[in-house]
Amino acid sequence: MTKAASGAETYPNVGRVLVVIPTYNEAENIRVITDRLRKAVPAAYVLVADDNSPDGTGAIADELAAADDHIKVLHREGKQGLGAAYLAGFAWAREHDYDVVVEMDADGSHAPEELPKLLDALANADLVLGSRWVPGGKVVNWPAHRFAISRIGNFYVRTAIGVPVKDITGGYRAFRMAVLDKIELDSVASQGYCFQIDLAWRALKQGFRVVELPITFAERERGASKMSSNIVREALWRTTIWGVQARAAAVRRKLTGRPAD
Numbered sequence: 573m574t575k576a577a578s579g580a581e582t583y584p585n586v587g588r589v590l591v592v593i594p595t596y597n598e599a600e601n602i603r604v605i606t607d608r609l610r611k612a613v614p615a616a617y618v619l620v621a622d623d624n625s626p627d628g629t630g631a632i633a634d635e636l637a638a639a640d641d642h643i644k645v646l647h648r649e650g651k652q653g654l655g656a657a658y659l660a661g662f663a664w665a666r667e668h669d670y671d672v673v674v675e676m677d678a679d680g681s682h683a684p685e686e687l688p689k690l691l692d693a694l695a696n697a698d699l700v701l702g703s704r705w706v707p708g709g710k711v712v713n714w715p716a717h718r719f720a721i722s723r724i725g726n727f728y729v730r731t732a733i734g735v736p737v738k739d740i741t742g743g744y745r746a747f748r749m750a751v752l753d754k755i756e757l758d759s760v761a762s763q764g765y766c767f768q769i770d771l772a773w774r775a776l777k778q779g780f781r782v783v784e785l786p787i788t789f790a791e792r793e794r795g796a797s798k799m800s801s802n803i804v805r806e807a808l809w810r811t812t813i814w815g816v817q818a819r820a821a822a823v824r825r826k827l828t829g830r831p832a833d
């Protein structure tokens with residue numbers, strides 16, 4: 573089979589872009605999302621990070637990769653969570669010299685057609701967060717319980733760790749590689765939504781320019797969400813601990829007069 577022509581290799585003013593798509597049982601979605609993405613941003617490369625999905629997502633991704641040299645596949649041994657799949661994707665991006673790494677769900681919740689907006693915003697930012705909760709952002713067809721979890725969760729995180737970000741749990745974002753190089757990914761243990769909170773917070777603490785841009789998040793039409801009560805619980809306990817640690821550090825600084833570590 574002849575591979576599709578690569579087209580442009582870089583995105584203007586940004587460089588080499590890798591979109592990491594973690595997958596677990598996304599056989600119904602992976603063709604659609606990669607097709608939309610390749611049309612929306614022909615210069616971008618795609619890495620499907622599949623956790624040995626029982627529904628054969630990995631084999632479909634291999635077929636797509638065989639036909640298009642902008643599509644790559646990372647086969648992982650088994651289901652280890654969203655965060656672990658992204659960390660493996662980031663390490664792959666670093667090994668292969670990408671300038672920007674994008675996180676995107678496989679199920680169409682994150683519209684590839686909005687990616688140029690996120691990439692263009694990197695002109696004045698190091699990390700661009702697609703946001704449902706800034707003016708202009710929205711969610712489509714979300715069940716009431718997801719809406720409530722996201723709004724209450726984001727409010728809780730903002731209050732607990734004291735960050736101004738409106739949608740810190742969102743999973744549609746573009747990182748300059750400099751951010752991923754600096755935020756000590758080896759020590760990231762969080763998974764699920766908490767992984768998103770963790771990375772954005774690390775970037776903010778390092779003083780990187782973090783910008784939120786409105787996006788439309790659409791509920792998946794095919795396949796099942798992997799959201800579970802464990803994912804929500806993890807976000808709660810970890811952010812509570814981080815909030816307490818941040819406050820304790822602020823008090824220590826006040827008492828000793830020393831700047832932050």
Ligand SMILES: Nc1nc2c(ncn2[C@@H]2O[C@H](COP(=O)(O)OP(=O)(O)O[C@H]3O[C@H](CO)[C@@H](O)[C@H](O)[C@@H]3O)[C@@H](O)[C@H]2O)c(=O)[nH]1
Pocket residue numbers: 593594595596597598621622623651652653654657676677678679681722741742743744764765766768792796797798799
């Ligand atoms: N490789 C791998 N991929 C996974 C795993 N769990 C989930 N994924 C993939 O991660 C993406 C998001 O999973 P969903 O199950 O659809 O996520 P969600 O609950 O709708 O969560 C989304 O919204 C959250 C905030 O509302 C975000 O925090 C989260 O990152 C994601 O974007 C999908 O492509 C899914 O296949 C896993 O264990 N391993």
